[in-house]
Amino acid sequence: MKTLVLDAFSGISGDMFLGALFDLGLSKTALEEQLAKLKVTGYQLLVDRTSHSSIYGTNFDVILADHQVKDNGITEHGHHHGRSFATIKQLIEASELSDSIKQRAVKLFQEIAVAEAHVHHQKVSEVHFHEVGAIDSIVDLVGAAIALDLMKIDRIVVNNLADGTGTIKIAHGIVPVPVPAVMQLRVGTKIPIHLRSEVTTELITPTGMALVKCLASEFDTTPSGILERTGYGFGNREIGSLNALRASIYNTLLSNQSVEQEQDQVMLIETNLDDVTGEQLADGIAGLIERGAKDAWSEPIMMKKGRPAYKLCLLADPAQRKILVKYLFAKTPAIGVRYQLLKREIMQRKVKLIKTSYGKLHVKQLTYGEVTKLSLEHQELAKLATLNQRPLVDLRTEILAELQQIKQKKGI
Numbered sequence: 001m002k003t004l005v006l007d008a009f010s011g012i013s014g015d016m017f018l019g020a021l022f023d024l025g026l027s028k029t030a031l032e033e034q035l036a037k038l039k040v041t042g043y044q045l046l047v048d049r050t051s052h053s054s055i056y057g058t059n060f061d062v063i064l065a066d067h068q069v070k071d072n073g074i075t076e077h078g079h080h081h082g083r084s085f086a087t088i089k090q091l092i093e094a095s096e097l098s099d100s101i102k103q104r105a106v107k108l109f110q111e112i113a114v115a116e117a118h119v120h121h122q123k124v125s126e127v128h129f130h131e132v133g134a135i136d137s138i139v140d141l142v143g144a145a146i147a148l149d150l151m152k153i154d155r156i157v158v159n160n161l162a163d164g165t166g167t168i169k170i171a172h173g174i175v176p177v178p179v180p181a182v183m184q185l186r187v188g189t190k191i192p193i194h195l196r197s198e199v200t201t202e203l204i205t206p207t208g209m210a211l212v213k214c215l216a217s218e219f220d221t222t223p224s225g226i227l228e229r230t231g232y233g234f235g236n237r238e239i240g241s242l243n244a245l246r247a248s249i250y251n252t253l254l255s256n257q258s259v260e261q262e263q264d265q266v267m268l269i270e271t272n273l274d275d276v277t278g279e280q281l282a283d284g285i286a287g288l289i290e291r292g293a294k295d296a297w298s299e300p301i302m303m304k305k306g307r308p309a310y311k312l313c314l315l316a317d318p319a320q321r322k323i324l325v326k327y328l329f330a331k332t333p334a335i336g337v338r339y340q341l342l343k344r345e346i347m348q349r350k351v352k353l354i355k356t357s358y359g360k361l362h363v364k365q366l367t368y369g370e371v372t373k374l375s376l377e378h379q380e381l382a383k384l385a386t387l388n389q390r391p392l393v394d395l396r397t398e399i400l401a402e403l404q405q406i407k408q409k410k411g412i
């Protein structure tokens with residue numbers, strides 16, 4: 001499970017987002033190959049690793065060709081006057097990008113279109129993107145959807161989201177900061193934004209706000225797991241302090257990597273719910289696991305007054321108790337929880353990335369005295385089963401057999 005944490009202390013724009021992902025190792029060639037599926041030409045990606053305030057990070061920009069830009073037979077001369085939301089949606093949907101990338105990219109444009117339609121009193125399908133519709137915005141938004149897919153990001157958390165204050169001049173004239181499209185994108189959300197009074201310019205662009213609104217599942221929290229990498233995507237405006245989006249990747253699969261002791265302590269947290277819906281229960285369990293619970297499940301119970309109900313249970317590192325209890329109170333009807341510290345006997349565990357003839361996957365080697373066994377990650381196995389077009393059960397048996405051979409020949 002990979003969580004991308006965006007530390008947006010100087011806001012966010014499309015360029016800052018991609019710059020930060022390049023700084024984390026996103027491949028320019030892989031992004032270009034995917035973007036080529038849009039059949040839009042006349043631009044180049046500028047990815048420049050450089051320093052600001054002695055901090056190294058990446059400047060990202062989309063450089064447009066001066067005279068002619070062609071996409072799907074449409075030719076523009078000199079200036080890039082934009083397109084309607086309907087045209088951009090068509091362009092994305094007609095491409096050979098994967099369905100999940102298309103859906104994410106269209107959703108991002110749609111959010112901006114809905115906000116712009118409201119601000120300018122237009123129909124959504126007729127929203128004519130000006131700056132937003134230029135090629136660089138298509139590259140920023142579709143590029144963001146592609147990049148998250150390439151980097152296999154499962155979850156995004158946004159921390160310290162900040163905007164400036166004052167006014168700026170845009171194509172519409174002089175507008176207040178946060179700019180009208182950003183304010184409209186915030187409507188109906190509780191996304192926390194801190195306004196920096198000492199910065200009298202725009203820090204969050206409509207593209208940046210759409211990325212936050214559509215992609216972030218949580219705000220102002222630090223995920224459990226190992227911090228694998230951190231990087232910076234620079235902003236263009238001079239703001240008197242570091243103008244960068246910091247992006248970090250936390251890996252919760254790797255956090256389980258090595259367990260050397262055979263006993264430890266684990267916290268069991270439980271709550272009885274007689275008014276929870278099936279959807280809330282399933283989402284709650286998934287959310288607890290995403291936030292670092294070692295396991296989470298529900299048990300059918302009978303409560304007072306003959307009420308059929310559920311007990312929602314989870315096991316977690318005791319240090320995670322506050323975060324997980326807060327989540328239970330926020331996302332389920334729970335108004336009280338019980339917890340107890342339990343002793344556990346556990347198998348010692350080593351996780352290694354192993355190359356098999358079906359592809360690479362993480363293998364857990366488990367030992368307890370003389371007892372040993374291997375365990376595979378179900379999600380990785382499911383992906384390999386799809387890739388190799390093999391039934392999952394058969395693939396598990398075949399991979400385990402191959403791993404035994406590798407173990408006998410050279411050890412794992």
Ligand SMILES: O=C([S-])c1cc(C(=O)S)c[n+]([C@@H]2O[C@H](COP(=O)(O)O)[C@@H](O)[C@H]2O)c1
Pocket residue numbers: 013014116119129130131132133137170171175179180181182202205206207208
């Ligand atoms: O082009 C339009 S309609 C536009 C609207 C607004 C409103 O807030 S309304 C703001 N802007 C400004 O354009 C630049 C580029 O924004 P991107 O999201 O395309 O990076 C930025 O300064 C916006 O505030 C444009």
Ligand code: NI
Pocket residue numbers: 116119120172181
């Ligand atoms: Ni506008």
